[in-house]
Amino acid sequence: xxxxxxxxxxxxxxxxxxxxxxxxxxxxxxxxxxxxxxxxxxxxxxxxxxxxxxxxxxxxxxxxxxxxxxxxxxxxxxxxxxxxxxxxxxxxxxxxxxxxxxxxxxxxxxxxxxxxxxxxxxxxxxxxxxxxxxxxxxxxxxxxxxxxxxxxxxxxxxxxxxxxxxxxxxxxxxxxxxxxxxxxxxxxxxxxxxxxxxxxxxxxxxxxxxxxxxxxxxxxxxxxxxxxxxxxxxxxxxxxxxxxxxxxxxxxxxxxxxxxxxxxxxxxxxxxxxxxxxxxxxxxxxxxxxxxxxxxxxxxxxxxxxxxxxxxxxxxxxxxxxxxxxxxxxxxxxxxxxxxxxxxxxxxxxxxxxxxxxxxxxxxxxxxxxxxxxxxxxxxxxxxxxxxxxxxxxxxxxxxxxxxxxxxxxxxxxxxxxxxxxxx
Numbered sequence: 085x086x087x088x089x090x091x092x093x094x095x096x097x098x099x100x101x102x103x104x105x106x107x108x109x110x111x112x113x114x115x116x117x118x119x120x121x122x123x124x125x126x127x128x129x130x131x132x133x134x135x136x137x138x139x140x141x142x143x144x145x146x147x148x149x150x151x152x153x154x155x156x157x158x159x160x161x162x163x164x165x166x167x168x169x170x171x172x173x174x175x176x177x178x179x180x181x182x183x184x185x186x187x188x189x190x191x192x193x194x195x196x197x198x199x200x201x202x203x204x205x206x207x208x209x210x211x212x213x214x215x216x217x218x219x220x221x222x223x224x225x226x227x228x229x230x231x232x233x234x235x236x237x238x239x240x241x242x243x244x245x246x247x248x249x250x251x252x253x254x255x256x257x258x259x260x261x262x263x264x265x266x267x268x269x270x271x272x273x274x275x276x277x278x279x280x281x282x283x284x285x286x287x288x289x290x291x292x293x294x295x296x297x298x299x300x301x302x303x304x305x306x307x308x309x310x311x312x313x314x315x316x317x318x319x320x321x322x323x324x325x326x327x328x329x330x331x332x333x334x335x336x337x338x339x340x341x342x343x344x345x346x347x348x349x350x351x352x353x354x355x356x357x358x359x360x361x362x363x364x365x366x367x368x369x370x371x372x373x374x375x376x377x378x379x380x381x382x383x384x385x386x387x388x389x390x391x392x393x394x395x396x397x398x399x400x401x402x403x404x405x406x407x408x409x410x411x412x413x414x415x416x417x418x419x420x421x422x423x424x425x426x427x428x429x430x431x432x433x434x435x436x437x438x439x440x441x442x443x444x445x446x447x448x449x450x451x452x453x454x455x456x457x458x459x460x461x462x463x464x465x466x467x468x469x470x471x472x473x474x475x476x477x478x479x480x481x482x483x484x485x486x487x488x489x490x491x492x493x494x495x496x497x498x499x500x501x502x503x504x505x506x507x508x
Contacts, residue, residue, distance in 0.1 A: 125149040126166055127175040135193040139179070142166070142188040151257055154412070158256070226264030231295035231380075240336055243297035245288055251427040252282065252289035253420050255413070262409065263290040271408035272360065272383040274345070280461020281415045282424075283386040287341055296380065297338040299329050301352075304344035309351045316369055325370040330355065334365060337380030345385035346399060353403060356383070360406035383407075418445065421462060429469035436472055440465050443504040447497065455496060458489045477507040 129145035130137060137145070143162045150157050157165075165171070172178060172188075180189045189197075220226055233241045254260060263286070266273050275283045284300070291298035301307055314328035333340040342348060342356075359365050363377040385407060390398060404410070415421060421444075422437040431437075444460040451459060464485060471484045481501050486494055501508045 121153070121155070122146075122150075122165060123171050123175045125153075126171060126177060130175075130177045130188055130190055136180070136187055136189040139167075139186045139188055225293045226261050228264050228267055228294050230293070233295065235295075236297055236336055240297045240332075240338065243299060243338070244295060245292035245298065247292050247295070250285060250289045250292055251424075252285050253416060253424045253427075254286075255416055255420070259286045259411075259413075260290055260293065262411065263287070266409040267294075267382060269408070270382075272385070272406060273409045273411070274385045274387070274404065274407035275411045275413055276387050276389060277411075277413035278415065278459045278461070279388055280459065280463035281413055282462060283413060284341060284343055286413075287339065287384045287386070291339045297336070298341060299333050299338050300341045300343055301329055301348075302343045303346075303348035303352065307349070307352065309349070309355070312352055313355055313365075314367065314370065325367070330359065331365055331367065331375045334359065334375050334377040334381050337378030340381070340383050342383065342385040345387045346390070357403060357406065359383075360403075415444075415448065415462060418442070421465070424462060425465045425469050428466045431469045431472060433469070433472065437465075437469060439505055440468055443501065446500050446504060450496070450500075456489075456493050458493060461488075464488060477505055481505070481508060 125146050128149055129142055133141070133145065143159050143166060146162055146166050147157060147159060167179070176191045177188055178191050178194050180187045180194055223230055233244055236244070263273065265271075267290075273287075275286075277283050288298055301312065310328065312328045312330050314326055314331055316323045316325055318324070327335070329340070332338065355365070359377065360383070363381075365375040365377075367373040367375060387399070416424060418438075418441050421441050422434065425440065426432050426434065426437050444465060447456060447460040450456045468480050468484050471480050475483065481498075486497065489497060
């Protein structure tokens with residue numbers, strides 16, 4: 085028996101060591117994959133900018149590429165990781181100092197310069213001057229000239245949001261800059277994220293900063309083709325054409341937002357696809373008039389993820405391909421969300437805001453784990469802060485919050501509220 089137990093003990097030890105080794109191998113493979121992704125982004129950041137760029141711009145480009153692939157990092161982290169000498173060698177790039185300028189070049193370009201071959205510097209690798217691209221002052225916002233209300237007809241001026249009235253808080257990715265880049269390149273933008281996390285407000289904040297009218301189509305409210313395209317009506321005894329929202333936005337250069345784009349009717353999608361392709365809209369019921377899009381016309385589509393939301397449909401590839409900038413967004417980090425709900429509610433109660441955000445983050449984690457189906461939106465937290473002026477904590481939860489969740493989720497939410505919220 086002693087011998088058997090001894091051998092069992094040796095076997096158990098061997099199995100345990102095998103599992104430890106397997107876990108270590110898996111962790112090593114995962115880290116190697118991350119390193120490969122970092123190296124590829126480092127190389128691409130330099131090559132797509134002509135083979136040379138400033139160290140500051142280099143870090144910004146690596147950050148952009150990382151985030152575009154769903155990754156997460158910071159400039160502070162990249163200052164050590166993206167300048168790691170072994171990674172840079174693997175990426176085929178190197179640091180170059182020219183006077184006071186600190187730059188990152190491809191190794192091949194740096195070697196050409198060292199060998200006296202400057203032809204590539206003068207031809208293939210001419211870097212565009214981007215120093216003026218992101219200037220922001222009274223006349224310009226991230227390189228986009230600000231408009232005057234007088235640039236638009238009277239009926240559209242009501243859709244211009246006064247600057248500084250929305251109190252929008254950006255995430256670390258700097259959404260205003262991304263929207264400005266998209267606008268300058270003539271791109272349409274698709275934004276995918278949970279309800280109430282600021283998708284539409286971000287677009288409206290950008291429109292407010294540049295002084296442009298913004299029109300919204302709520303696709304989930306049965307928005308009709310007539311409202312979107314237009315229709316004929318009898319006026320003073322004659323048939324008169326009335327423009328819908330799409331031709332109005334195209335004629336005058338407005339930003340057009342499709343809210344809940346996954347819920348859009350097929351005829352809405354079909355009409356927009358044609359505009360996305362050609363920049364033109366044929367109005368067959370208005371004597372076959374062809375409307376050509378104003379140079380400022382842009383489309384933004386916001387949508388909730390398919391997972392966890394009912395009523396939405398998958399967007400086909402042909403439609404998605406017409407959106408040049410695609411963003412996935414989420415709720416803000418805790419400190420920023422606390423700031424947002426205080427600002428937007430007008431209730432400067434930091435202690436209460438911190439409780440509500442911590443409570444909400446508990447519920448959001450439960451949704452990711454599958455315990456809950458519903459999201460807990462920033463929009464709801466703003467409403468709860470406003471209600472705090474008249475309601476106690478129990479009333480805020482009962483009357484402002486619980487009605488937004490599924491009946492079978494209520495007990496779980498109340499249990500978390502009892503643990504997290506004082507006076508509940």
